Amino acid sequence: MATVKDIEIRDSAARAAQATEELQDMQGEKMVLNMGPSHPATHGVLRIVLELDGEIITKADPDVGYLHRGDEKIAENMTYTQFIPYTDRLDYLAPLANNVAYALAVEKLLGIEKDLPPRCQYIRVMCAELARISSHLLGLGAFAMDLGAVTVFLLTFTDREKIYNLAEAISGARFTTSYTRIGGVMRDLPPGWLDQCKKFCDEFIPSLNEVETLLTRNRIWVDRVRDLAVISKEDAIDYGLSGPNLRGSGIEWDLRKQQPYLCYPDLEFDIPVGSTGDCYDRYLVRMEEMRQSVRILLQCIKKIPGGADNKTKEPVNVPDGKIVLPPKQNVMTKMEELIHQFILVTQGMNCPPGEIYFGHENPKGELGFYINSRGGGTPYRMKIRAPSFVNLSIIPKIFPGCLVSDTVAILGSLDFVMGECDR
Amino acid sequence: MPALEFAQKIKARFGDLISEPAEFRGGITLKVGDAERIAEVCRYAKNDLDFNYLVDISSVDNYGEDPRWTVVYHLRGLTHGNELRLEAGVSEEKSELPTVTTVWKTADWHEREIYDMMGIRFCGHPDLRRILMWEGYPYFPLRKDFPLAGKPSDLPGIAFSKPAPLEGGPFVTVAGGEDAIHREPRVRNPGD
Numbered sequence: 057m058a059t060v061k062d063i064e065i066r067d068s069a070a071r072a073a074q075a076t077e078e079l080q081d082m083q084g085e086k087m088v089l090n091m092g093p094s095h096p097a098t099h100g101v102l103r104i105v106l107e108l109d110g111e112i113i114t115k116a117d118p119d120v121g122y123l124h125r126g127d128e129k130i131a132e133n134m135t136y137t138q139f140i141p142y143t144d145r146l147d148y149l150a151p152l153a154n155n156v157a158y159a160l161a162v163e164k165l166l167g168i169e170k171d172l173p174p175r176c177q178y179i180r181v182m183c184a185e186l187a188r189i190s191s192h193l194l195g196l197g198a199f200a201m202d203l204g205a206v207t208v209f210l211l212t213f214t215d216r217e218k219i220y221n222l223a224e225a226i227s228g229a230r231f232t233t234s235y236t237r238i239g240g241v242m243r244d245l246p247p248g249w250l251d252q253c254k255k256f257c258d259e260f261i262p263s264l265n266e267v268e269t270l271l272t273r274n275r276i277w278v279d280r281v282r283d284l285a286v287i288s289k290e291d292a293i294d295y296g297l298s299g300p301n302l303r304g305s306g307i308e309w310d311l312r313k314q315q316p317y318l319c320y321p322d323l324e325f326d327i328p329v330g331s332t333g334d335c336y337d338r339y340l341v342r343m344e345e346m347r348q349s350v351r352i353l354l355q356c357i358k359k360i361p362g363g364a365d366n367k368t369k370e371p372v373n374v375p376d377g378k379i380v381l382p383p384k385q386n387v388m389t390k391m392e393e394l395i396h397q398f399i400l401v402t403q404g405m406n407c408p409p410g411e412i413y414f415g416h417e418n419p420k421g422e423l424g425f426y427i428n429s430r431g432g433g434t435p436y437r438m439k440i441r442a443p444s445f446v447n448l449s450i451i452p453k454i455f456p457g458c459l460v461s462d463t464v465a466i467l468g469s470l471d472f473v474m475g476e477c478d479r
Numbered sequence: 480m481p482a483l484e485f486a487q488k489i490k491a492r493f494g495d496l497i498s499e500p501a502e503f504r505g506g507i508t509l510k511v512g513d514a515e516r517i518a519e520v521c522r523y524a525k526n527d528l529d530f531n532y533l534v535d536i537s538s539v540d541n542y543g544e545d546p547r548w549t550v551v552y553h554l555r556g557l558t559h560g561n562e563l564r565l566e567a568g569v570s571e572e573k574s575e576l577p578t579v580t581t582v583w584k585t586a587d588w589h590e591r592e593i594y595d596m597m598g599i600r601f602c603g604h605p606d607l608r609r610i611l612m613w614e615g616y617p618y619f620p621l622r623k624d625f626p627l628a629g630k631p632s633d634l635p636g637i638a639f640s641k642p643a644p645l646e647g648g649p650f651v652t653v654a655g656g657e658d659a660i661h662r663e664p665r666v667r668n669p670g671d
Contacts, residue, residue, distance in 0.1 A: 121611035121612060121613070124612065128596075128621060129627060130627070164504055291584075293532055293557060294531075294584045294585065296533055410504065411508070411551075411564075412504050412506060413506060413534070413562075413564065415534065422534070424534060426535060426537045426551065428537075428539050428551075439535065439537035439551075441534065441553075446585060446589075449584075449588040453584075
């Protein structure tokens with residue numbers, strides 16, 4: 057018969073206090089350790105300057121910007137449509153979700169987000185949810201690998217490969233998808249795609265269960281991530297965390313529920329939240345979010361207007377020649393469409409003056425676009441609110457008191473991507 | 480609309496300091512007349528109206544206009560779910576306004592980024608350093624008079640010291656230009 061035994065797990069503050077006590081007469085000079093920018097656990101080019109007292113971190117100063125490409129400057133100098141490929145390169149682990157977020161922001165400026173055809177809305181939701189699974193799988197795989205569980209990495213990357221195949225089938229690219237257009241999507245779903253997606257969903261859950269059996273009750277895993285880097289509710293809000301990091305701290309805030317967009321109100325799904333806000337909770341929230349994403353995908357497959365082969369010819373674009381490029385055949389044969397095509401390509405769509413902010417629930421958190429328009433085809437100013445940038449700003453708060461070996465676990469649980477952080 | 484009610488409350492509390500709420504696409508914008516008092520307005524919004532979450536701070540360069548800078552705050556209340564946008568104009572000579580890091584800690588990095596990109600300083604900020612560009616970089620790249628092609632840097636070895644390959648040829652469109660020649664993508668230099 058199995059017996060239950062209590063395991064004493066103290067939080068990082070208690071560990072730090074004990075260590076200070078033990079090291080009382082060994083106090084010496086503090087050491088400064090440069091972690092990154094090229095360090096496998098920093099998942100890109102994050103540099104953290106750590107001040108150490110022995111093994112204990114006393115101060116942490118993150119240094120970002122190594123991947124800065126000036127995306128906001130670039131956006132001011134091109135039409136709205138031309139910027140879509142740049143959004144692929146923000147959170148490059150979930151390009152489809154970025155495409156959706158950006159298109160929705162510009163559509164909000166144009167005031168057409170309510171006119172999107174239902175089929176387009178369902179396609180976009182499926183894109184966003186596939187991107188969420190893909191991003192969480194990478195985050196989880198890298199998180200586990202950094203803590204020594206290489207098997208998990210191999211399992212999650214096998215599933216990500218299938219999502220890339222799906223992305224390739226709809227957009228032609230595995231990574232830099234650029235799939236959405238302002239007012240719609242690049243093209244309708246290819247024949248057989250929904251079946252492929254259904255097959256992926258059916259195979260994915262057993263595979264996720266396998267990962268879960270490897271980690272969730274694994275003594276080594278739990279010991280390393282539980283009660284580590286606890287973020288209280290108040291701190292999570294004060295530091296502006298978003299996405300799974302905010303929900304991991306027990307705050308039920310998901311833009312898909314609180315400020316619904318696309319067809320999310322028609323879909324059933326739950327928002328998982330954590331209870332203590334430690335690394336383990338953030339891991340559990342991501343695991344459950346993947347299951348909820350599969351639930352959303354399965355509902356979309358069932359409910360999408362037009363079905364798999366779109367026999368009823370449901371549109372996927374807004375029927376407005378001044379926003380969406382007309383079909384090529386009409387451009388070649390009709391005067392008005394030719395004019396629309398010419399104006400759209402050379403000048404872009406005519407946006408009204410004004411300013412909007414749109415936040416999208418991306419896998420990493422709230423990806424927001426603030427667009428300040430003075431009319432015409434280019435934004436006067438576009439600010440990208442990158443969730444990774446904001447989520448990383450809590451590092452100086454949570455690192456002190458942790459061990460050097462804890463840094464990889466904390467960074468893995470925060471799940472950031474530098475392409476988006478540095479823009 | 481509840482967001483409008485919150486805007487009216489701020490207006491009632493601060494009177495002439497705050498402009499009439501402007502609405503566009505469902506978003507409410509309030510202009511704060513005196514940038515020196517932005518922290519005070521923010522603290523009131525957080526403590527009394529429960530706008531506990533600062534989504535973002537952005538900045539706009541109104542090149543050739545006065546005031547040159549607009550700093551834009553996006554506030555949200557996670558308990559009531561409403562959003563509000565506060566804007567403060569800052570003149571080029573001054574280029575400084577009070578920090579709101581004392582209200583929300585998340586403002587720290589947002590303000591550092593605005594200082595880095597636009598050169599607007601935040602009075603009372605605990606650690607106002609550059610964040611995306613490197614320490615010692617001499618320009619503020621998001622200003623409208625900074626060319627898209629970049630400028631040579633006098634720090635060879637740290638970053639490229641020659642202009643970016645786009646020099647001479649970024650094809651730039653002007654939003655809302657008066658005629659087709661302005662609206663078309665063309666080679667342009669700042670000041671044209």
